[in-house]
Amino acid sequence: DAKTTQPPSMDCAEGRAANLPCNHSTISGNEYVYWYRQIHSQGPQYIIHGLKNNETNEMASLIITEDRKSSTLILPHATLRDTAVYYCIVKNAGGTSYGKLTFGQGTILTVHP
Amino acid sequence: EAQVTQNPRYLITVTGKKLTVTCSQNMNHEYMSWYRQDPGLGLRQIYYSMNVEVTDKGDVPEGYKVSRKEKRNFPLILESPSPNQTSLYFCASSQTGELFFGEGSRLTVL
Numbered sequence: 001d002a003k004t005t006q007p008p009s010m011d012c013a014e015g016r017a018a019n020l021p022c023n024h025s026t027i028s029g030n031e032y033v034y035w036y037r038q039i040h041s042q043g044p045q046y047i048i049h050g051l052k053n054n055e056t057n058e059m060a061s062l063i064i065t066e067d068r069k070s071s072t073l074i075l076p077h078a079t080l081r082d083t084a085v086y087y088c089i090v091k092n093a094g095g096t097s098y099g100k101l102t103f104g105q106g107t108i109l110t111v112h113p
Numbered sequence: 114e115a116q117v118t119q120n121p122r123y124l125i126t127v128t129g130k131k132l133t134v135t136c137s138q139n140m141n142h143e144y145m146s147w148y149r150q151d152p153g154l155g156l157r158q159i160y161y162s163m164n165v166e167v168t169d170k171g172d173v174p175e176g177y178k179v180s181r182k183e184k185r186n187f188p189l190i191l192e193s194p195s196p197n198q199t200s201l202y203f204c205a206s207s208q209t210g211e212l213f214f215g216e217g218s219r220l221t222v223l
Binding site: 032034036041042043044045046049087091099100101102103104105106 | 117146148150153154155156157158161163169170171172201203205210211212213214215216217219
C-alpha cells in the first residue's frame with residue numbers, strides 16, 4: 001500500500017470548515033483513500049473513502065486531486081466534538097483485505113471555541 | 114448490533130505471566146488485525162489475518178502470537194510479557210472496505 005503524509009497538527013475555530021490535507025504521491029490506480037478519526041483513546045472510526053471522484057456523506061467531504069496524489073478531508077462546520085486524531089490511509093480496491101497496513105501518526109485536529 | 118469486542122479492557126500484569134487478549138466480531142468478516150498504540154508512534158500493526166487459519170506479521174510482531182481457528186475470533190497472545198509491551202491495543206475487522214475497531218485494551222506490564 002502507498003504511504004501517506006499528514007501534518008502533525010492543525011487548529012480550527014468552532015463553526016468554521018476544517019480542511020485536513022493528506023499526501024499520497026505513490027498511490028496506484030486501484031487504491032482507495034480512506035479517512036478515519038480517533039477521539040481520545042477510543043477505537044478509530046471510519047469517516048469516508050474515495051477513489052478519484054469527490055465524495056460527501058453526513059460527516060464530511062473528501063476532495064481528491066485529479067492526479068490522485070493528494071486529498072483533503074473537509075469537516076464543513078467543525079464542532080468541539082470533532083477534536084480528534086485524523087488518519088489518512090490508502091487501500092487496494094476489492095477483495096477482503098487491508099493486508100499489512102500502517103496508520104502513521106495522523107493529524108491532531110483541535111477545534112477551539 | 115455490529116461490533117468488535119475486546120477483553121479485557123484493562124489489565125495490569127507482571128513480567129513473564131502469559132496472557133491472552135481476546136477479540137471477537139459478529140459481522141462474519143474475513144479480515145481481522147491487531148494494532149498497538151503508543152504515544153508519538155501512532156497505530157502500528159502487530160498481526161493480521163486474511164481468513165481462518167491464515168495469519169501474517171505486521172510491522173511489530175515480536176513478542177506476540179495470534180491464532181485464527183474460527184472466523185469470529187482472533188486472540189492476541191503474549192507468551193512472556195515484558196514492560197515494553199505496555200500499550201493500548203486495538204483489534205479491527207473488515208470485509209471489503211471499512212475497518213471496524215474494538216474499544217481497545219489497555220495493558221500494563223510491571
